Amino acid sequence: MAKIPYKIYLSESEMPTQWHNVRAVMKELPDPFINPATGKACTFDDLRPVFCDDLIEQELNTKDLYIDIPGEIMDFYKMYRPSPLVRAYNLERELETPAEIYYKFEGNNTSGSHKLNSAAAQVYYAKKQGLTHLTTETGAGQWGTALAMACAFYGVDLKVYMVKVSAEQKPHRKNVIRTYGGEGIPSPSDTTEIGRKILAENPGTGGSLGCAISEAMETALKTENCRYVLGSVLNHVLLHQTIIGQETYAACKKYDIQPDIIIGCAGGGSNLGGLISPFMEDRILGKTNTQFVAVEPASCPSLTRGRYAFDFGDTGKTTPLMRMYTLGSGFIPSPNHAGGLRYHGMSPILSKLYHDGYMSAVSYEQTKVFDAAIRFARVEGTLPAPESSHAIKAAIDEALRCKETGEEKTILFGLTGTGYFDMTAYAAYLDGAMTDYIPTDEDLEKGFATLPKVDF
């Protein structure tokens, strides 16, 4: 075996052409989504007003282990994929660890993250179904940017409702969306009934993700040939993100790399779910004993301190009920710069795997995460996104444990994106102005009190 290069790039002909659907090998499936109106499992028809047909099929598909990626989506992927699997030689040297450290880097595209993997798929299927318009919401802005890029490519109109306070803090995210022909609308806005209502009641509000979702959904329902699309949590989003895991798996096979532990940050769970999917198959089938670790912010600890319960996906309580680890849809996370990890729940697939003991979880305070981010940047070059840096922190801790024990573990983590649009947070850290926040048990109880009273 030749020395492993700094960066493993699969050739175009080695690129996986199928997504990986781990549900097909899970011993127990996640609970189905529940239609709150009927109390019964959501059917294909229940979901049709909201999602494209192909996406609903993927959402409900628990049988097929592999799902072909259409050629048109492969063409899009080839613009920025395969992404590199990087051997962190410099970080290993810096830490003086006997561990081998690898990271799968998804930041080398203009959206700056893995979000583009699902955006491309969702816009393609919308276009295929004859839709001409899409709406979505964005908090940190990576999803909105990714969707704008895909909409420009496939020729679909896009409105992005951006949480007003984020839009004002990161004005250039909106400008990137505009560059790709999308419209970025600070939310609450006067373009929807719900937005006008909120503005009338609370003129100075900075908005919230819940409000932006409500505006995007209202606009989608009122616009012809339009649907609302979502960037995480759902099964079909995780499915699209398995292109990350499929490539990583192929690269590991090619170089005979056997990860002992795979680490990823987890907000809604799509990147981690995508990264681990084919490795989880091996674990479920007893072929390996790979450990999987989800890393979340201490300020929004859905796995480590949440409940496994049926809950709504949005604060407006309009989605189907999903059984997942959740802090309650009414949980209000503290202002936390790792914007993409502020979701109250966790992907139902990951929640189930965690519940069944296939995955563990840790949480970190954000100043510790930025410590790790900067240590990483200075030796590995890439300036990481705050979200991704949660995984870096966990990987460094694991490597330092190996240094103590002498174990030569193989550690692999997902570096989901770059922090180029997060420099306000870096500046706060460098100025010593960043604080940590851990919700009290009382804070959590307030969130749990918003869980729906259901009994299935």
Next chain:
Amino acid sequence: MAKIPYKIYLSESEMPTQWHNVRAVMKELPDPFINPATGKACTFDDLRPVFCDDLIEQELNTKDLYIDIPGEIMDFYKMYRPSPLVRAYNLERELETPAEIYYKFEGNNTSGSHKLNSAAAQVYYAKKQGLTHLTTETGAGQWGTALAMACAFYGVDLKVYMVKVSAEQKPHRKNVIRTYGGEGIPSPSDTTEIGRKILAENPGTGGSLGCAISEAMETALKTENCRYVLGSVLNHVLLHQTIIGQETYAACKKYDIQPDIIIGCAGGGSNLGGLISPFMEDRILGKTNTQFVAVEPASCPSLTRGRYAFDFGDTGKTTPLMRMYTLGSGFIPSPNHAGGLRYHGMSPILSKLYHDGYMSAVSYEQTKVFDAAIRFARVEGTLPAPESSHAIKAAIDEALRCKETGEEKTILFGLTGTGYFDMTAYAAYLDGAMTDYIPTDEDLEKGFATLPKVDF
């Protein structure tokens, strides 16, 4: 021959390990630098107070066609290189051109541009010589960022004097520099004599590149174990940038791609000089008839409207005299968002090649450049830097000419960087608030009047 992939990545073992020194095959060499104090060609000893010994050797080396890249620099390069040579299939389809279009993309690193190629080399040689501190100036900020990354990696202290108005417009560039442990100082500052003098005379000034250079040089001379480093124009900088051309050349050989025309934006000239170097050897030796095109902003047209004359490299008139195409060191370019292309002169090597008819040049107004940038972004995904977009504009024009004539030319251009820190300029364009500026003949005469009166 298999179908050419969207992105050609050389494997690590295929990476070139030598820089290419085109001077070794030029039929006539560029004029030597002149020491203005003696009126004679600069010697090694003349340059020692300013540059590291290894860099001076490279600066003066006109004999060796190949110069080995030290292993320590190769290790740095492997973090972000090889960069991809991209086949612009989507742009070709969008333009309906029979031409094949390729671009060498240097933006996939945190500095966002090719600048890192020379930063790594310069910091390595400084460290090797036992230096502990470096100073530089930065305008648009890419060079400062690149140098901070290299200084973090090799463990060298860095002060970056940032043109105050740019530092204020792009505060996050400074934060990136800080993240890598560098110090960004808005110039003019109170840290130097010249800075204090300028501030006293003109308290509200936004600074200039000339002033920032003067402050960086003063600090370098007053600090022990310190040198001043420069990111473009000089022969050794072009040499380091030939890693771009060496990789491109190897990729072209591997896939039997024979460029008919190679296009690059040109400010100081380092990226274009680096890209074309090995291809220019073939042209000089009569093996090919490849055309080379430098693209510059109409607002700062050193090649297309400048004079081939001996001039200072800085507005403070402290550097050796270089024979180059220049607008005069006193030429004041209009406020132009393509910050990296605002230099009054052009690399002596490129100037000589242009003067001898091996290269042509065109200039474009910036609104046309942004038209092209956005057209490119929407089909190729990547949001390009304004500087790089000059090359995109020229490549699109060439491809459209091919569409008219039916010629199946192979067009290759350098995409030097991303525009993520240039969104203010994109917003101005999208808002219709961007204007063009072409200097009048009178404007140019004022610049030419600042040329030194020399006769060698």
